[in-house]
Amino acid sequence: MKDIVHFEPLTQEKYATYITVGTKAYNQHYRHLWPKGDSAPYIQSSFTEEVLLQEEQDTNTLLFLIHHNKKTVGILKISLKKALDSYSREEALYVDKIYIIKEATGKGIGKKVLQFVELRAKELKKRIIWLDTMQKGPALHFYLKNGFKKHSTTEIPFPQAIEEKKPMFIMTKTVSKVSTLR
Template identity: 55%
Template structure:
């Protein structure tokens, strides 16, 4: 099925929707990282009204809700200017979050989301897009199939994540 996708810039009246979709999508994909599947540390640091108010005031942060014609299906968080891996902040964009509800995974929405992010990067004269992905799981293959290459090893920054699940890669796509 082909979906018409919209990327809606977050406004306060959509905070509850962003929190609901972000939390649900995160929990569908990442509970295995956390002891007893308790993702509350991540949720409290990512999906509260206080966090969104702070992020929305930051001119360097762009928050979007991904929507089909009739349903909200995911979220994006972009750091517009970031000094990273040999690039100064004017040269690199960082894709901080891309979470899509499980029932919409594998339907081309992730690819359309990456294309949207790339348009933003090009409009801001960026030389590269960076993101992080778990070393285990399907997301890594997805990013690599979309021209992202591994440039470094990192890890989940929360101390209470299961140790063997912490490894991540920093990936980059040159523009």
């Protein structure tokens, strides 16, 4: 069977799936950032029907379910216009969330997600794609391997997170121009 990765735009009928998969994937990878593993502050700010309804109504936000061979394995959230330093809102696309359940990691899905994001950025004539990632862990190595560079530092914006686990990098990738045949 050929590996097929499909991106389904989120609709209200699929909120429960997005919440379930997003929460599961987040907790599988990031529960260690929270005292006693209690990720509730983040989950409540990201994975409720109220939050999703607000995000879905925001024309600057795109939400997707990620499917691999017809199974929902992750979520993707993109902000179409979000400035970074000298890059204007029109020039920069922000990847807010890529969460893939542990059972589906290591199968090339993350790479397909980044290709999908880059294609969208090219269509929108963006100059850069940017995102935040933990300073320690497999995500950093994954982004570096896929052409992202360390830009600057930031930290988890939740006061409840464990202080020494808060450091993050802002990563950027220049969007290559779409080649045209003449």
